[in-house]
Amino acid sequence: MAAEIRMERMTSPEIGAAIEAGITTVVVAAGAVEQHGPHLPLFVDAEHGDRLAVEIARRLGRALVAPTIRVGWSAHHMAFPGTVSLEKETFLAVCRDYAVSLAHHGFRRVCFVPSHGGNFAPLAEARDAFNEAAGPDCSVDVYADLAEVIGVWRDVAEAEAGLGGRVGGHADVAETSIMMAMHDGIVREELAECGRLTTPEEEPELIRRVLSEEFASVTPNGILGDARGASAELGEKMIAALADRMAAHFEA
Incomplete structure (x- = not known):
């Protein structure tokens, strides 16, 4: 052990x-x-x-x-x-x-x-x-x-499932997949839906807005991206890819 x-x-x-x-x-x-x-x-x-x-x-x-x-x-x-x-x-x-x-x-x-x-x-x-x-x-x-985190998630989602466009950084296909990987049955899958969609070009301004204004004013359902299409397999790959990138930062 x-x-x-x-x-x-x-x-x-x-x-x-x-x-x-x-x-x-x-x-x-x-x-x-x-x-x-x-x-x-x-x-x-x-x-x-x-x-x-x-x-x-x-x-x-x-x-x-x-x-x-x-x-x-x-x-x-x-x-x-x-x-x-x-x-x-x-x-x-x-x-x-x-x-x-x-x-x-x-x-x-x-x-x-x-x-x-x-x-x-x-x-x-x-x-x-x-x-x-x-x-x-x-x-x-x-x-x-933070932008790199979202980029890692988007790259994995696109490469593994063609779902890069559903990554927005909050309660999206990435975080939903990660929770599926970590906790069986914790996700209310029937309630997973689309929220505020964004592009990489829009992200810096959107991040600034959600941190300076009420989150609900940007996305009333609390989702940035789209939660649909998530899976535990995708979540495990996202966890591994992000851990690799963060560890590389601390090793540099």
Whole structure:
């Protein structure tokens, strides 16, 4: 059986021994608990973060996985019932405290992995502050390319199923497929539908709008893209492709 790398499932002595053995890289996912259309549960980004962090740590080797920050900055989703959001400053304070805590215990590299679109820009902007707070013996890095994430999903969807045009970045064929891969029966497949469709050229402006305005003003059903055509097989390929790309960033 493979050694456990998820810190919350390890004992304190086991973590200490891992650090002593030179396992000093730790991956931290930053997700969200927010609406994902009529067909997906609120925990999509948090659960996806759990899986991504493990996949990335395995690819990096000699790395552990910290508990996912499950609630993020989701103010733009508050028009939809059930969404839970931290203020941006609160979210960043939590992330900073994670980095400081992990550095205190001897980790020398902290890799933040956003699994919710709203967390990308704040984390990128706070990277220098995190590094200062963590101290000179610990490096803090952030994967910050949201457009690349959507591009990876679109490429996989097109290559595997001819569905690249249905990827929009939120509750779409990509996230629906990922949830199918992770949790059998969790998707309300009969409710999967089309939302706001977009093109790669339109994405930068649309991302700006959904992060600065109410999400519902852009897509009333809470979907960016089209959720139809999703499958667990497609989801597994998307998870693998994105983990490959994110791990490559941290290895560069």
